[in-house]
Amino acid sequence: MADDMQSGSDRDAIDRKLGDEWSEWAGDLSKYEKQINEGKALFLTYYFAALFAVTAVSMAVYYMISPRLYGFSPALDAVVMWAVAGVFTAVFVWSLMLFITVVTGRNIMLAFKSEGLHVEWLYPAVFKIAAVFGISRDRVGNSLVKVNNALIFATKKRFSASNLLVLLPRCLDPEMRLKVAEVTKKYSCRVFTATGGSSARQMVKKIRPDAIIGVACERDLVAGMSDSPKVIPIIAITNIRPHGPCKDTVIDVDELENAIRFLVKN
Secondary structure: OHHHHHHHHHHHHHHHOOOOOHOOOOOHHHOOOOOOOOOHHHHHHHHHHHHEEEEEEHHHHHHHHHHHHHHHHHHHHHHHHHHHHHHHHEEEEHHHHHHHHHHOOOOOOOOOOOOOOOOOOHHHHHHHHHHHOOOOHHHHHHHHHHHHHHHHHHHOOOOOOOOEEEEEEEEEEHHHHHHHOOOOHHHHOOEEEEEEHHHHHHHHHHHHHOEEEEEEEEEHHHHHHHHOOOOEEEEEOOEEEEOEEEEEOOOOOOHHHHHHHHHHOO
């Protein structure tokens, strides 16, 4: 019986073409998070936890090297101290404005021009701290995507894309693909089915869109948003994976249409 179950798991694992982000998946659906619906609070909580941790480590490093800097030059020690304090003060001020904007939906980013959530330098710390508390990478990614989308919606109220690109995954269910095609045709969007991150990047470079709507799993969306040009706003839509990753996935078509209408509303 155990051998039969293992064989079934093995067959399920190879019954699809896995994306790069899922190379370690072994086909065990019993331990797989098929549908994730996290709120924005999850990512924001671990974002600030990671920010405090990085700040503490940086201050500790400065504390250890400060005597040598002072011995070499008191002026150099003062410059380094104020530089470190200034950088982290600016980051915390920006993060506070981000928090208020995302939570309230009111743009208070002031002079900061936001094209989405681009804090990739902190993602490794966010994921590691969340993992310590048993929070999976996909759950954090789901929340991260919602924070990014909320930021786009709050800061792009007058935005109008004349060249909108919708990036789809190859794993969409056939019926779902037809529904998506109806919606994208209705708004005359450019649509491209990406076979991987490299093909998506090539298409973005080729057509230079005003904005992008990316449909994929949390892992691919986070990687794609990190690799994309920072001047292009991206709304990310996570898929639902009832059969595991990279096979017959579905999405909320209404969510897709709302995103398209927002980006091309003018």
